[in-house]
Amino acid sequence: MTAAPGTALRPELAEVADGVYAWLQPDGGWCLNNAGVIAGDGGVVLVDTAATAARAAALKEAVRGLGRGPVRTVVGTHFHGDHTHGNAAFAEAVLVTHAGTRTEIARNGLALTGLWPDVPWGELSVRLPDLTFRDELTLHQGDREIRLIHPGPAHTDHDVVVWLPAERVLFTGDVAMADTSPFVLMGSVSGSLAVLARLRALAPRTVVCGHGPVRGPEVLDETAEYLRWIQRVAAEGRARRLTPLEAAREAGRGSFTHLTEFERVVGNLHRAYAELDEREAIASGRTVDVAEAFAEMITYNGGVLPACYA
Numbered sequence: 001m002t003a004a005p006g007t008a009l010r011p012e013l014a015e016v017a018d019g020v021y022a023w024l025q026p027d028g029g030w031c032l033n034n035a036g037v038i039a040g041d042g043g044v045v046l047v048d049t050a051a052t053a054a055r056a057a058a059l060k061e062a063v064r065g066l067g068r069g070p071v072r073t074v075v076g077t078h079f080h081g082d083h084t085h086g087n088a089a090f091a092e093a094v095l096v097t098h099a100g101t102r103t104e105i106a107r108n109g110l111a112l113t114g115l116w117p118d119v120p121w122g123e124l125s126v127r128l129p130d131l132t133f134r135d136e137l138t139l140h141q142g143d144r145e146i147r148l149i150h151p152g153p154a155h156t157d158h159d160v161v162v163w164l165p166a167e168r169v170l171f172t173g174d175v176a177m178a179d180t181s182p183f184v185l186m187g188s189v190s191g192s193l194a195v196l197a198r199l200r201a202l203a204p205r206t207v208v209c210g211h212g213p214v215r216g217p218e219v220l221d222e223t224a225e226y227l228r229w230i231q232r233v234a235a236e237g238r239a240r241r242l243t244p245l246e247a248a249r250e251a252g253r254g255s256f257t258h259l260t261e262f263e264r265v266v267g268n269l270h271r272a273y274a275e276l277d278e279r280e281a282i283a284s285g286r287t288v289d290v291a292e293a294f295a296e297m298i299t300y301n302g303g304v305l306p307a308c309y310a
Contacts, residue, residue: 011055013037013062016206016214017167019144021066023059025050028180028211029261031082031112031119031310035059036075036162036171036208039068040141046074046093047162047171048210049086051112051310053122056086073139075148076129077173077210078156079104081112082310087127096139098150099132100158116308151175151198153191155184155210163202170204176223178212181259185267185293189227189234190275196224229254230265234272244269245296263301267293 009026016022021037028034036047044063050056063071071090076097077083084105087095097105105128113121139146147163155174162171174183175195184192200220207215233254237247248265256262270293298305 011058011062013066014214016208017164017169019068020164020167020169022208022214023062024213025055027260028178028213030306030308031116033082033174033210034208034212035083037063037066038141038144038146038162038164039066040144041069042142043069043072045139045141045146046071046090047208048077048083048173049074049089051082051085052120053086053089053124054120055310056089059086060089075139075160075162076101076105077160077162077171077175078158079108080156080174081108081110083173083210084127085110085112085121085124088125091127094131095127095129096131096133096137096148097129098158098160099134101156101160102129102132104156104158105129116305116310119308119310121310151195153188154195155182155187155192157187159187159195161199163204165202168203168205169208170199170202170206171208172199172210172220174210175199176207176209176219178207178209178215178219179258179260180211181256181261181264181268182223182226183261183264183267184227184271185264185288185290187271188275189230189268189272192227193224196220196227226256226259227268229256230268230272234269234276237269238273238276244273244293245300248300261306263297263306266297266300270296 012024014022019039023035025032031051038045071093074090074093074095079101109126137148149161207219233251270288274288
């Protein structure tokens, strides 16, 4: 495996409000996720962990370096391994997720490691959440209110965002990603648009996405614009009886040439097609075949597995 340009960049702990940090892993590609660090007088609330044992250890060391006490709570935004494989590194903390995320972590385990076997994953183990909820849960860190919100299906069926109303800081998980392509294969296109509108209504000042640099609320609008384009491509492609792969090839990159990991367009179109066919899908019991869609993403990518440099 050759090194990617982004792998030479070290993770950065960037303060985005008083005692609130984004742990950023450039360049935000596959498995290079962000985490959140919310430091109070008596300890830390962590938003997500990391994909590999080494990266989880680096995150733990960065938090220790703040001198604000131990990680007392870890909030998981969704079940994907790049955000959860490091959970066991924080065994002393209470792990909180949506109830559906707990089920998905149990079902998927360490499956991500099989997709990219050459990644140095390290010694990993599955850790299931200690506490789950379904709609909203509020944590209190001294005077700070930390709201955990399940805004509806988006990136997955059970996403959780973390909202700090006083600081107006929003941790979106992968509901929004900055400078890289959105990915809703295992979630919902229309659901994502509804969720993004709900998050925009919070009027955040700072948005920490699941991947990519810290942004303002405009990243929510940019994500919505991309997903509306996906819906248009799907509608046109379905009307012409094109497959999602064929529709993706014909559509090109639209006004989104700046986005990385563009092969996700095929997976997103599979999901958009399924939503167009919703009545038929319900009647037949047919759902999106994630493995088939991912195989077509590889085909779109020139027959090469997308690079993961975790």
